[in-house]
């Protein structure tokens with residue numbers, strides 16, 4: 116049996132960062148990865164471009180993770196987006212924020228990130244073993260003592276669990292870390308797939324798949340959950356909706372779908388316009404050209420396919436002039452332009468989930484070190500923990516920052 120100061124389980128953003136930090140502090144590190152290659156999910160991030168962080172200050176950054184976001188404070192204080200960018204610069208990867216918010220490597224290729232981290236690990240003497248699936252952890256009294264894979268057992272006093280969540284299982288993370296954590300007495304919350312397209316009951320969406328609708332606001336149309344909101348671009352699919360706003364909103368919707376069969380939502384497809392603004396807008400257009408029909412008017416706000424469907428939903432004849440419509444129909448159409456209802460009734464599960472909502476409970480982890488409060492020498496980092504953020508570099512920044520602090524073995 117071989118002995119290491121630290122064994123890191125998982126070669127994602129969190130695991131590689133933990134391995135590098137520990138090795139820089141002179142520790143003998145073994146990194147175990149169950150796939151045949153390292154960094155499979157990292158490679159797929161940002162559509163292969165790797166949106167590795169964003170430029171928000173820590174306070175605002177944490178607020179996007181909800182109630183438990185504050186847990187991240189010590190990790191972010193120690194390793195914020197500036198520190199992350201400096202780290203990558205140091206290992207030869209320049210990064211930038213072309214839109215002033217999302218940070219990418221200058222090459223806009225995730226391979227640059229993986230190659231640089233791999234080289235850094237090699238230079239520091241981190242031993243990387245792929246095709247090594249960890250199946251058990253051993254604890255001696257309350258001190259971690261060994262890691263068992265399908266073929267070997269390794270002795271160690273320190274283990275970092277960086278096994279990711281459950282989403283996109285083809286990229287390695289299948290929830291193994293939850294069972295490992297539970298085997299040592301940790302609680303794992305219920306987990307839900309998140310950051311994914313959603314399905315809806317309404318069939319009309321299938322006629323609107325060609326266009327992207329910018330700056331859509333979505334909200335849940337249930338009294339108890341009215342506060343849940345998201346904003347961003349939306350694309351209709353054959354069976355539902357996708358796009359940035361949907362990716363962000365899905366993390367609120369999937370837990371609700373597990374309780375209710377259907378979740379009614381409302382979409383403002385008109386860049387936040389209210390009834391008054393829409394009426395004023397139509398008035399202005401008609402002043403210039405009084406012959407515009409209803410379809411032409413709605414088309415000044417939305418793509419033709421969506422305009423037609425909304426006219427249909429409002430039972431408004433699209434070929435008539437607006438003032439030829441009965442008042443009640445005109446009002447219905449304007450209301451639909453402010454809030455278009457949709458009934459979410461499904462999704463494709465973890466297979467298409469870019470992140471996992473839920474994970475190893477934060478209550479039993481020290482936020483200053485990421486060390487387990489149950490088992491000495493056991494650490495967690497990255498998505499395996501019960502923290503998830505929206506699109507925009509949030510989840511990778513958290514993985515890198517928590518990996519950094521876990522790798523300090525404090």
Ligand SMILES: Cc1cc2nc3c(=O)[nH]c(=O)nc-3n(C[C@H](O)[C@H](O)[C@H](O)COP(=O)(O)OP(=O)(O)OC[C@H]3O[C@@H](n4cnc5c(N)ncnc54)[C@H](O)[C@@H]3O)c2cc1C
Nearest residue numbers: 125127128129149160161166249279287497498508510511
């Ligand atoms: C398609 C896609 C695009 C994304 N784009 C972005 C983006 O641009 N920006 C952003 O911030 N976030 C993005 N995310 C989310 C982000 O990738 C993850 O939150 C983050 O990579 C999680 O890092 P991690 O190190 O915790 O886990 P992972 O990257 O999932 O790494 C876990 C590793 O552990 C290994 N492993 C699991 N179980 C075992 C075991 N038993 N034994 C050994 N090894 C094991 C896995 O094979 C895997 O390599 C994206 C996600 C997806 C799926």
